[in-house]
Amino acid sequence: MAPYESDDAPGAARDEDARTGRRRAARYAVPVAVVGVAAATIGLVPALADSGDPDLPRISAEQLVQKIAASDVQRLSGTVKITTDLGLPDLGGLEKGMLSGAAQGSGDGSSADPRAKLTELVSGTHTVRVAADGPDRQKLSLLEGGEEYSLIHNGKDVWGYDSRSNEVHHSTGAGSGKDHGAEPPTTPEDFADEALKSVDDTTSVTVDGTAQVAGRDAYKLLIKPRQSGTTVGAISIAVDARTGLPLKFTLTPKSGGAAVLDAGFTQVSFARPAASAFDFTPPKGAKVTEEKEGAEAHEHAPEPGGFARELDGLKVLGKGWTSVAAFDTGAAGGLPTGPRSGDLGGFLGSLGDQVSGEFGKGTVFSTRLVNALITDDGKVYAGAVTKDALVKAADAGK
Incomplete structure (x- = not known):
C-alpha cells in the first residue's frame, strides 16, 4: 500500500x-x-x-x-x-x-x-x-x-x-x-x-x-x-x-x-x-534599528513570491525526489571570466566538474545532498539529485 x-x-x-x-x-x-x-x-x-x-x-x-x-x-x-x-x-x-x-x-x-x-x-x-x-x-x-x-x-x-x-x-x-x-x-x-x-x-x-x-x-x-x-x-x-x-x-x-x-x-x-x-528591553548603549514600514518598506521590499519570482522562468522538472529546479540567469558565458573577475571563474571551476551533453557544456557543483549544474549559456539546474540526473534534466530542458 x-x-x-x-x-x-x-x-x-x-x-x-x-x-x-x-x-x-x-x-x-x-x-x-x-x-x-x-x-x-x-x-x-x-x-x-x-x-x-x-x-x-x-x-x-x-x-x-x-x-x-x-x-x-x-x-x-x-x-x-x-x-x-x-x-x-x-x-x-x-x-x-x-x-x-x-x-x-x-x-x-x-x-x-x-x-x-x-x-x-x-x-x-x-x-x-x-x-x-x-x-x-x-x-x-x-x-x-x-x-x-x-x-x-x-x-x-x-x-x-x-x-x-x-x-x-x-x-x-x-x-x-x-x-x-x-x-x-x-x-x-x-x-x-x-x-x-x-x-x-x-x-x-x-x-x-x-x-x-x-x-x-x-x-x-x-x-x-x-x-x-x-x-x-x-x-x-x-x-x-x-x-x-x-x-x-x-x-x-x-x-x-x-x-x-x-x-x-x-x-x-x-x-x-x-x-x-x-520580555526584552534593548541594553544600554545598544544600536537599535527599526525595520522600515509602510511605503518606505515597500520601496525596498523584494517582489511578492521572493527569490523564485526574481528568476527568469523558474520551473520544476521531473517528479518527487528527482525533481530539479531550472531557471535562466540570463548571463550567457557560464562562470565569470575576464579581467574584471580576476581568477574567480577559474577558482569556482576548480570546485566543480566539467560536463557536457545535448544541452552543451557546463559545470556541476556538488555537495553531499544538493547538486547544481551551471551551463555555459547561463542556465541553472539544481536539486537533491545525482550529477547524471542533472545532465539528463538539462538535456530534456534544452
Whole structure:
C-alpha cells in the first residue's frame, strides 16, 4: 500500500486533538518537490544518544503520520543542537560570509537582522535554545561561546539582539518571526513538516521501531525514496509517543557516511515557560534599528513570491525526489571570466566538474545532498539529485 507501508499491526491511535488533526492534516495532502526540502537544509545535530527502545503500542505508518499532523504543542522549552554537514569545501569561513552578506543585502544592514544572523546555521555546529507559549510568544537563542543571538516574538513585537555587536533589530506587526519570513527551520518539527509534504507515490513510509529521545518515548518513522537518481538515502523522524511532536529528524545521503541533517532535542519540557522569558528591553548603549514600514518598506521590499519570482522562468522538472529546479540567469558565458573577475571563474571551476551533453557544456557543483549544474549559456539546474540526473534534466530542458 503506497506510499505508506508497515509491518506493524493497525492499532487504535490516540485521539487527543483529533479536531486539530483534521485541520492540520491537509498540510500533508499536497506533495511538493524535494527541492523544497533541500533548500531548507540547515541541519540539526543528533540529540542525546538513544538510551533504549521503549515498549509502545503498535501503530501503522499512516496512523503515525496522522499523529504528527494532529500534534498541537503550544508550550515548550528546550535545547537543540545544530550542525550542517553538506560536505562543502573549507573556504576559511568565506562561504558563511558570502551567505550572510547576501542575506544582509535583502535586509537593512543590521547584524541583529534575523535574515543575516541566522544564516550562520548553514554550517558548523551550534546550540539553540527554544521556548514557546502559544502563537504570540516564541524565543530562539543561538549560543556561541559566551556570546548570544536572540530572536524574540512577543505580541506585535519581534526583536533580534546580537550580543557580539550590541545591536538590536526591531519590527512590529501581526504574526511571529516565521510569519515575517525571518526565521529558518530550527526544530525537528520544522524539518518534519517539509519532509512530509514531499510524501507521494514516489515514497515509502514505514514504522521503524521505537526510541528514546531527550528522555521521551518515541516512535520512529522512516521515509525512503523509491526513485533512483536522488541523493537522498532516507529520512528518520522520532515522534513523541504522547504528544506527536517530532523530537528528532535525521536525513542521510544515499552515498552513506554521517547524516547531512540530524535534528534533535537534547532537552525538552512541555511546561509553560515563564512570561519573563519573552520580555526584552534593548541594553544600554545598544544600536537599535527599526525595520522600515509602510511605503518606505515597500520601496525596498523584494517582489511578492521572493527569490523564485526574481528568476527568469523558474520551473520544476521531473517528479518527487528527482525533481530539479531550472531557471535562466540570463548571463550567457557560464562562470565569470575576464579581467574584471580576476581568477574567480577559474577558482569556482576548480570546485566543480566539467560536463557536457545535448544541452552543451557546463559545470556541476556538488555537495553531499544538493547538486547544481551551471551551463555555459547561463542556465541553472539544481536539486537533491545525482550529477547524471542533472545532465539528463538539462538535456530534456534544452
